[in-house]
Amino acid sequence: MNSFLFLTFLDKPAWMWIVFFMLVAIMLIADLGFINGKNEDISVRKSLLLSVGYIFISLLFGLWVWAELGQQSALEYYTGYVIEKSLSMDNIFVMAIIFSALHIPRKYQHRVLFWGILGVIVLRGIMIGLGAALVHEFEWILYVFAAFLIFTGIKLLFMNGDSNHNATVENNPILKYLRNHFKITENLHDHKFFVWISENKPSGKSVLYMTPLFLTLITIEFVDLIFAVDSVPAIFAITTDTYVVYTSNIFAILGLRALYFALSAMIARFTYLKYSLAFVLIFIGAKVFIPLLTPIEKVPAEISLGVTLGLLSVGIFYSLHKTKNITKNS
Numbered sequence: 001m002n003s004f005l006f007l008t009f010l011d012k013p014a015w016m017w018i019v020f021f022m023l024v025a026i027m028l029i030a031d032l033g034f035i036n037g038k039n040e041d042i043s044v045r046k047s048l049l050l051s052v053g054y055i056f057i058s059l060l061f062g063l064w065v066w067a068e069l070g071q072q073s074a075l076e077y078y079t080g081y082v083i084e085k086s087l088s089m090d091n092i093f094v095m096a097i098i099f100s101a102l103h104i105p106r107k108y109q110h111r112v113l114f115w116g117i118l119g120v121i122v123l124r125g126i127m128i129g130l131g132a133a134l135v136h137e138f139e140w141i142l143y144v145f146a147a148f149l150i151f152t153g154i155k156l157l158f159m160n161g162d163s164n165h166n167a168t169v170e171n172n173p174i175l176k177y178l179r180n181h182f183k184i185t186e187n188l189h190d191h192k193f194f195v196w197i198s199e200n201k202p203s204g205k206s207v208l209y210m211t212p213l214f215l216t217l218i219t220i221e222f223v224d225l226i227f228a229v230d231s232v233p234a235i236f237a238i239t240t241d242t243y244v245v246y247t248s249n250i251f252a253i254l255g256l257r258a259l260y261f262a263l264s265a266m267i268a269r270f271t272y273l274k275y276s277l278a279f280v281l282i283f284i285g286a287k288v289f290i291p292l293l294t295p296i297e298k299v300p301a302e303i304s305l306g307v308t309l310g311l312l313s314v315g316i317f318y319s320l321h322k323t324k325n326i327t328k329n330s
Helices: 014-035 044-069 071-101 106-137 141-157 165-170 173-181 212-236 242-263 273-293 301-322 324-329
Strands: 194-198 206-210
Touching: 014 044, 014 106, 014 242, 044 071, 044 242, 071 106, 071 212, 071 242, 071 273, 071 301, 106 141, 106 212, 106 242, 141 212, 141 273, 173 212, 212 242, 273 301, 301 324
Parallel strands: none
Antiparallel strands: 194 206
């Protein structure tokens, strides 16, 4: 048993991965079983308390990374965590659109997000594993990631947010495929993803139907894959340590579900945050090229963390200041 615990998996001993996955499992079980065991509308207050709890545990994990892997790895973990958390703001906005377009009540949204996070843990693991393999095999791929981040940041600066979001959701190719190839109920059936329905045929057999709740789950998983195209290269531009990349990503996403119920109600107040996110992506991409263009060997992790936090803080406070009349008028 001891020999297994010290086997190397993705450059880290197995016991470090076991600690991480055990902690994630405990958090998910506590969330579903003890905190949100009932199908009910989660209040903003409860959402914020849950978010604080997730953030606190994530920060503690960073201290554990510091103790086991050193200051450099811990600062890279925190930087990756902050970047993924901030990029998730757009994810929250899109999830709110999906729930609205598919008419999912708030009391069922937590169930979708809970099972969605399980899929994200697997899908992000696959994407990060592929990214790590590419980086280790072809070091130049980091420059491709960096160029993509700079391009994405510039594109985000000039992106027009005006569009018919409901139509965008309805035209989702995954949603279209499922509706064309599977039987789907028109209405929700409580919190169920699938239901058996008897059809008026001589055989009298029941047929398995998907519900709109399952359609919503699949759509959110598909959207997360799209967002991962930005976030995974962003963290690899910070560090190529697969353990730090994966743990920072997953801890940021774990708290996203709780944060959603607070921020979805006031997402309009963060209008200008996207500009901060754009500059963060440009900065993270540009720092990869700095050793090629300057005598500086590498941008220190503490500077990366400081610049990231600074840019995001400016975006948050400026957004809250410019949109303060929204609260007054609502």
